[in-house]
Amino acid sequence: MSMKKTLMISALAAALSTSVIGVASAATPQQTTATAPFNVMVNDSSIQVRSIQANGTTLVSLRDIGSATGALFVVNVKSGVTAYIQGHSVELHAGSAAAMVDGEQVDLQQAVVSVNGSYYISIEDFVGAFGVDGAMDDAGKAWIDSVERIHADTISWINAGQLLASTLSDEGRTDYIVDAKTSAFTKVLSSDSASELSVSPDGKKAAYTDDDGAVYVIDLTSKSFNSQTVTADNSIKPELVWSADGSAIYFLQSDKGTVIQKLNVADGKLTQVLSDKVDYKSNLSVSTDGTKFFYVVSKPGAVTADANKPVDVDDVAIDTTGTEPQIYFFDASVKDAAAGTKLTSSTDDKIFVGAAADGSKAYYISAVDGQPSSLVAVAQDKTVTKLIGDKDVLQAAFAGDKIYALTDAGEQTALYEVDAVSGTSKLIANLDGNVSEVVAAPGAPAAVVIDDMTYVVDGGSLMKVTK
Amino acid sequence: MKTKWFRNLGLAVMALSLTFGSVSAVSASSKLSGRIVINGSSALLPLTLQASNEFKKLNPKVKISASAAGSVTGPQSVRKGIADIGACDWDASTSVPGFAAFSGQVANKVAVIPFAAVTNGSVGVSSLSTSDLQGIFSGKITNWKDVGGKDAKIVVVNRAFGSGTRVNFQLKALNGTDFMTKGDNYKEVKSSGDMKTAIETTPGAIGYIDLVYVSGSKMKAVSINNVAPTEANVINGTYKVWSYGYYMTKGQPTGAVKAFIDYVQSSKFQNGSLKKLKFIPLAAMKK
Numbered sequence: 086m087s088m089k090k091t092l093m094i095s096a097l098a099a100a101l102s103t104s105v106i107g108v109a110s111a112a113t114p115q116q117t118t119a120t121a122p123f124n125v126m127v128n129d130s131s132i133q134v135r136s137i138q139a140n141g142t143t144l145v146s147l148r149d150i151g152s153a154t155g156a157l158f159v160v161n162v163k164s165g166v167t168a169y170i171q172g173h174s175v176e177l178h179a180g181s182a183a184a185m186v187d188g189e190q191v192d193l194q195q196a197v198v199s200v201n202g203s204y205y206i207s208i209e210d211f212v213g214a215f216g217v218d219g220a221m222d223d224a225g226k227a228w229i230d231s232v233e234r235i236h237a238d239t240i241s242w243i244n245a246g247q248l249l250a251s252t253l254s255d256e257g258r259t260d261y262i263v264d265a266k267t268s269a270f271t272k273v274l275s276s277d278s279a280s281e282l283s284v285s286p287d288g289k290k291a292a293y294t295d296d297d298g299a300v301y302v303i304d305l306t307s308k309s310f311n312s313q314t315v316t317a318d319n320s321i322k323p324e325l326v327w328s329a330d331g332s333a334i335y336f337l338q339s340d341k342g343t344v345i346q347k348l349n350v351a352d353g354k355l356t357q358v359l360s361d362k363v364d365y366k367s368n369l370s371v372s373t374d375g376t377k378f379f380y381v382v383s384k385p386g387a388v389t390a391d392a393n394k395p396v397d398v399d400d401v402a403i404d405t406t407g408t409e410p411q412i413y414f415f416d417a418s419v420k421d422a423a424a425g426t427k428l429t430s431s432t433d434d435k436i437f438v439g440a441a442a443d444g445s446k447a448y449y450i451s452a453v454d455g456q457p458s459s460l461v462a463v464a465q466d467k468t469v470t471k472l473i474g475d476k477d478v479l480q481a482a483f484a485g486d487k488i489y490a491l492t493d494a495g496e497q498t499a500l501y502e503v504d505a506v507s508g509t510s511k512l513i514a515n516l517d518g519n520v521s522e523v524v525a526a527p528g529a530p531a532a533v534v535i536d537d538m539t540y541v542v543d544g545g546s547l548m549k550v551t552k
Numbered sequence: 553m554k555t556k557w558f559r560n561l562g563l564a565v566m567a568l569s570l571t572f573g574s575v576s577a578v579s580a581s582s583k584l585s586g587r588i589v590i591n592g593s594s595a596l597l598p599l600t601l602q603a604s605n606e607f608k609k610l611n612p613k614v615k616i617s618a619s620a621a622g623s624v625t626g627p628q629s630v631r632k633g634i635a636d637i638g639a640c641d642w643d644a645s646t647s648v649p650g651f652a653a654f655s656g657q658v659a660n661k662v663a664v665i666p667f668a669a670v671t672n673g674s675v676g677v678s679s680l681s682t683s684d685l686q687g688i689f690s691g692k693i694t695n696w697k698d699v700g701g702k703d704a705k706i707v708v709v710n711r712a713f714g715s716g717t718r719v720n721f722q723l724k725a726l727n728g729t730d731f732m733t734k735g736d737n738y739k740e741v742k743s744s745g746d747m748k749t750a751i752e753t754t755p756g757a758i759g760y761i762d763l764v765y766v767s768g769s770k771m772k773a774v775s776i777n778n779v780a781p782t783e784a785n786v787i788n789g790t791y792k793v794w795s796y797g798y799y800m801t802k803g804q805p806t807g808a809v810k811a812f813i814d815y816v817q818s819s820k821f822q823n824g825s826l827k828k829l830k831f832i833p834l835a836a837m838k839k
Contacts (some may be wrong), residue, residue, distance in 0.1 A: 130561040238820060253819045255835035280828050295828060296783065297679050323602060323828050338830050340598035340764065383601050388591060392714050396651060401625045403591050405617040434615055436608050452612050480613060550747030
């Protein structure tokens with residue numbers, strides 16, 4: 086048995102030590118009671134399973150709870166039971182606290198008990214050996230989740246009912262469409278050379294670049310997810326931004342992101358939107374009408390170094406003054422406009438930058454050393470307004486006229502919905518766990534990533550969609 | 553409150569490990585804070601700035617300032633204590649031609665950088681041997697006709713002392729032989745951008761540059777010993793003129809600096825923005 090699994094089983098036992106389901110030594114002689122019905126939540130439905138008490142611990146019928154989670158059972162010749170679930174095998178033996186999971190031994194906290202030919206197992210051991218999710222609510226009720234899901238390293242909304250989930254590895258990436266209600270998933274693309282997919286606002290297309298910089302568009306509505314080359318232009322394109330109508334893709338060209346280019350999806354024609362010799366643009370946002378552009382400019386520090394002096398003299402000086410990122414605005418509808426306008430000049434960090442659909446203002450999180458970060462709007466006239474100024478704002482995601490923000494709430498993370506027009510905000514949820522991201526899109530509910538798993542915020546509950 | 557949203561961390565983590573394994577993420581509520589100053593290689597600056605944009609979304613309390621003035625200024629800045637990370641196109645913890653080792657510094661690999669010998673588009677040469685390159689860059693071969701090209705004067709364009717591209721080209725394309733340093737047919741430039749401009753606008757010019765800068769018809773990347781400078785040939789081991797890009801740190805990195813380097817080395821960044829910026833992921837060299 087691997088150390089990793091030993092530690093995890095131990096952590097599980099510790100986590101459940103205060104629950105109504107106790108943990109007993111596997112070596113303790115078994116004193117069991119008669120079977121009794123026991124309620125447990127499996128995949129959000131309440132089911133009744135047979136149970137016994139063994140040394141004061143509740144053990145549940147392996148067949149009852151296993152069948153409810155989709156496991157298939159085979160009784161083998163050595164008087165043991167082998168269960169098959171989601172491509173894994175779990176072998177158990179009566180009186181033994183050792184399970185074989187895919188041929189590898191996993192120690193159980195409590196020996197499996199056989200009563201009248203039926204196997205009984207503690208719920209925490211079932212969860213550990215069968216690789217399903219389990220939890221205990223405040224009332225002491227056990228919840229088990231065995232729906233097959235993919236793991237997602239990145240997640241975004243396609244439309245109100247579907248998400249785009251991507252798994253990453255050293256070999257490349259695989260992208261899936263995930264149903265937001267059922268967690269069912271369909272593979273779209275698996276590639277060692279494709280960039281992340283950028284989904285069009287209507288959710289029907291997704292764009293990506295290959296290693297050379299060529300741009301492709303996938304038809305997300307086709308069964309085979311057909312992909313077409315839009316342009317073979319091999320310039321560097323760090324980020325692709327769709328126009329609101331899906332007819333064009335904007336990008337910042339070159340490794341320095343100096344030029345804003347427009348790529349016409351229908352014919353691959355490239356049109357230069359802005360070339361003002363200002364380097365290191367990033368975080369491009371485009372208004373619905375395609376005329377107003379917001380972006381961030383990061384200015385590198387100024388270095389003075391005398392190459393004529395010996396290297397070991399270290400005659401180097403770095404001036405980082407003015408290197409904080411600044412928000413810029415460019416209005417392509419203004420005749421002969423040739424340069425972006427710097428909207429901010431403050432020394433705060435500006436992250437999670439987005440823009441109003443009408444191009445009237447940009448939004449960002451303002452981070453200042455030693456102070457709580459705030460959610461801020463800056464208008465074309467450079468007026469700065471705080472949308473959330475009394476909490477430490479950690480993340481923001483933009484969804485049309487709504488902004489979803491994660492704020493620090495001590496042991497929890499709070500999720501707020503902000504009306505970008507009125508500036509009012511309301512608390513949606515206080516979230517436990519390691520909340521790493523909020524995901525939003527116009528017309529779609531918010532989703533959050535907690536402990537690497539994606540949950541859709543559905544009224545007063547969280548629905549897990551990736552594991 | 554009717555029902556508290558609950559999740560049992562131990563259970564969730566275990567379930568994940570028994571099936572597909574997990575990929576770590578940094579919490580939105582990450583309390584990591586501090587300021588990271590990065591200086592050095594101009595080739596690595598776009599990568600550093602892009603990583604900085606992404607890293608700060610995971611760690612909003614961390615501020616990052618990046619700058620570039622040539623690779624050697626990276627480990628120099630670290631040694632002087634004015635930078636936390638020295639971006640460098642060679643492993644500065646070891647000695648290379650012209651530069652002694654920076655003792656006490658740790659070289660953290662972050663990317664693979666291919667370099668190409670490049671000529672003005674009009675010289676009429678598509679491949680050069682190591683011997684040809686040694687002769688040209690030392691000033692012994694002065695006319696393109698002597699290496700199979702047109703009857704035209706060769707103009708050598710070199711990067712200034714301290715350039716990581718220069719160090720790597722000297723080590724791996726010239727096998728350590730010396731450059732010429734002066735003359736009518738010799739120029740020195742301070743950056744990759746200046747190199748590109750000089751090669752494109754100077755008839756008979758030859759120089760070297762990061763492969764990412766090679767584009768258009770005014771500049772031509774030549775094969776070396778009949779091996780083309782392509783990403784595929786770097787990965788399959790046949791093209792030798794490439795280097796790892798390093799983040800040099802004073803000792804093993806810790807805290808926010810370690811977290812930043814970990815992010816740059818992560819699959820998400822390596823297979824995402826790093827590839828889009830036309831660097832080669834570290835993992836590609838392990839295949």
